[in-house]
Structures are given as C-alpha cells and as structure tokens.
Amino acid sequence: MVSRAVALGLAGAIGLAGCGSAPDADDDGRVYFSESNSQAYEIGSSDAHLDQLDARVSFGSIMDVLATPTGYFVADGLDPRIVLLDRNLDPVRIIGREGEGPGEYRFPSRIERAEDRILVLDGGNERVAYLTQEGDFLDSRRIPGLASDIAQHPELGLLVAGNAFPDHYLAQVTAEGDTAFGRIPEELRVDAGGLFRWPLDLVTVTANGVIHVLDADQLALVSFLPGGELASVIFLPREMRARELREQQETIETFGGPTRVLGSQSVTTLRPLQDSRLFARITSVRPDSAITNGLVLDLERLEAIPVVVPAGHEERLRLRGGVYLDGLDRAVLKPRGTAGLETARIELLAGDR
Numbered sequence: 001m002v003s004r005a006v007a008l009g010l011a012g013a014i015g016l017a018g019c020g021s022a023p024d025a026d027d028d029g030r031v032y033f034s035e036s037n038s039q040a041y042e043i044g045s046s047d048a049h050l051d052q053l054d055a056r057v058s059f060g061s062i063m064d065v066l067a068t069p070t071g072y073f074v075a076d077g078l079d080p081r082i083v084l085l086d087r088n089l090d091p092v093r094i095i096g097r098e099g100e101g102p103g104e105y106r107f108p109s110r111i112e113r114a115e116d117r118i119l120v121l122d123g124g125n126e127r128v129a130y131l132t133q134e135g136d137f138l139d140s141r142r143i144p145g146l147a148s149d150i151a152q153h154p155e156l157g158l159l160v161a162g163n164a165f166p167d168h169y170l171a172q173v174t175a176e177g178d179t180a181f182g183r184i185p186e187e188l189r190v191d192a193g194g195l196f197r198w199p200l201d202l203v204t205v206t207a208n209g210v211i212h213v214l215d216a217d218q219l220a221l222v223s224f225l226p227g228g229e230l231a232s233v234i235f236l237p238r239e240m241r242a243r244e245l246r247e248q249q250e251t252i253e254t255f256g257g258p259t260r261v262l263g264s265q266s267v268t269t270l271r272p273l274q275d276s277r278l279f280a281r282i283t284s285v286r287p288d289s290a291i292t293n294g295l296v297l298d299l300e301r302l303e304a305i306p307v308v309v310p311a312g313h314e315e316r317l318r319l320r321g322g323v324y325l326d327g328l329d330r331a332v333l334k335p336r337g338t339a340g341l342e343t344a345r346i347e348l349l350a351g352d353r
Contacts, residue, residue, distance in 0.1 A: 114152030
C-alpha cells in the first residue's frame with residue numbers, strides 16, 4: 001500500500017497543504033483526488049475549425065497539440081512532420097519531413113515547450129528535436145529506450161519517461177550520459193510475469209521545479225523533488241480510476257491479452273497550467289463511455305475539476321480524440337473519428353452536477 005504519510009508528508013514542498021476539503025483516503029491510507037461535484041469546465045461551441053481534408057494541410061494522424069502565445073504546434077504521426085497553425089487554425093508552416101536527418105522525423109508523438117524552445121519527441125528516430133518558437137530546427141539529442149513522454153527541467157535538463165530504467169519512471173538525459181530518476185515506489189510496481197512491457201507514463205514539471213509523473217498503470221500522480229526525493233503519491237478520483245482501470249483491462253483482453261498488448265493508456269496528456277494546477281487529458285477506451293474529457297488537478301485542494309461537454313454535444317466530442325487546454329479559457333478539440341481540429345471557449349461553471 002501507499003501510506004498517507006508519503007502522500008502528504010512533504011506537502012509543504014509542493015503546495016498540498018492548502019485549505020481545501022479533507023483528502024479522500026481509504027482504509028489502506030491511499031490518498032485520492034476528490035472529483036468536484038460543484039465545479040466543471042464546460043466546452044462551448046466551436047469558434048474556429050480546420051477540416052480533415054483542408055487543401056492547405058491534411059493530417060495523417062494527430063498525435064499531440066501544443067498551444068503557444070501565437071498559435072499551435074501539431075505533431076503528425078503518420079505523415080511525420082510538425083505543422084504550425086495560427087490562433088485561427090490557419091496553417092502557417094510545415095516543419096520537417098520523413099527521414100533521419102536534422103529536422104526530419106520518423107514518428108513525432110509529443111511536443112513540449114521549455115522557455116523559448118519547443119521540444120519534439122521523435123520515437124521513430126529515438127531522439128528529441130529542439131526547435132525555436134518559430135519552428136526553426138536547433139539541435140537534437142538521442143534518448144534511451146522506448147519513450148512515452150518528455151519534459152525539460154530548469155536544473156535537471158531533459159527528463160524522458162519510458163523503459164530505459166525498469167525501477168524508475170524517468171531517465172535524466174545530459175551530455176554526460178543517462179541517469180535513472182524518480183524511483184518507482186515499491187507499492188506501485190507492476191509484476192509483468194516476465195513479459196515485455198512498455199510503460200506509458202507521463203511527465204511534466206511545474207514552475208516550482210517539482211517533477212510530476214502520471215503512473216499509467218496505477219493512475220496515480222507521483223511527484224518528486226529535484227533532488228529525487230519522493231514528495232507525494234495521489235491517486236486519481238476513486239470511481240473514475242476504478243472505471244478506467246477496468247476498461248484498460250478489458251481492452252488488453254480484447255486485443256489478445258498481455259502477451260500481445262505492450263501497454264494501455266487512458267490518461268494521454270499531462271501539462272501544467274498557468275496557476276500551477278495540472279491538466280490531465282483523458283481518453284475513453286470504449287467509444288460508448290460517458291466520461292469527462294479531462295481533469296484539472298488542484299494540488300492544494302486535492303480536487304479534480306472535470307472538463308465536460310454541454311448537453312447535446314456528447315456525440316460530437318465523445319472520443320478517442322481529445323481535448324487540449326489552451327490556458328483555462330480556451331481549448332483545442334480533436335473530434336472523434338477525424339484528423340481535423342476545432343477551437344472553443346471553455347467556462348468554469350459552479351453548481352451541483
């Protein structure tokens with residue numbers, strides 16, 4: 001089990017000792033985010049649209065979307081490249097092409113922003129590319145193992161989530177070499193029974209320098225201080241977590257069991273917001289699942305505020321696509337079954353749901 005002392009013992013270091021409601025803890029001492037019943041971020045009507053078959057740019061497969069002050073970087077996995085859009089979703093620039101050379105990609109899957117640079121995880125070439133905010137290629141760095149996510153820490157440098165170090169969530173990648181970082185708590189380790197597994201964990205860094213890992217197997221937010229010390233373990237809301245873990249297992253069984261499925265993932269993006277909260281984008285495994293499209297995780301109140309769609313729009317936005325928050329007043333949407341994009345305003349609503 002994960003003790004409540006571990007979850008809250010270093011609360012002051014990451015701001016978990018706020019004045020919110022008491023944390024949700026079970027008999028084993030596990031601490032959970034409480035899903036808010038009084039607030040929700042509701043997605044409004046679309047105000048910009050980029051059609052899947054737009055003659056200016058057509059995406060093979062949208063893997064990730066990153067908002068910047070001037071527009072959006074979009075990673076295309078099947079047509080390996082990065083597309084830069086303006087705030088109205090009009091194409092500005094196509095960056096790179098398929099290949100192994102500088103500025104070329106095999107499978108770009110994640111895009112992150114670190115100060116004045118854009119980082120692109122290119123798993124097909126086993127490297128991270130560094131771009132300017134205008135999309136110009138700067139440099140690239142090799143990464144170890146199979147990677148699922150990346151983050152840039154102001155002190156530690158590049159952090160890569162993946163399978164490079166089986167007892168750790170992350171690899172710290174520097175010019176001097178690769179170092180294990182973020183030891184997986186004993187209670188959260190998964191016994192794969194000798195089968196090969198690809199961990200699909202996520203990583204991000206908040207402004208206070210704390211490193212947050214979303215454990216894809218346990219659906220827990222595991223946080224570390226820059227020195228590597230475990231700061232907290234907080235599980236996603238109890239009922240949502242149980243449902244998602246059940247659906248993950250059903251998916252694995254549907255596709256032939258653990259010998260044929262390397263990993264399963266229901267939380268597919270973890271990014272910090274301007275106010276030090278985190279946004280976790282949730283992808284439903286079953287197309288008929290009526291779940292939220294994401295959670296805004298408040299680390300002070302231990303509260304998870306759902307990101308929802310208004311009544312009557314569920315079919316349009318219930319998806320294995322997703323919602324990418326652009327701050328707390330706007331979202332980029334990938335409607336189900338398309339490779340197009342939309343933007344929409346979002347609004348914080350109060351009242352019983």
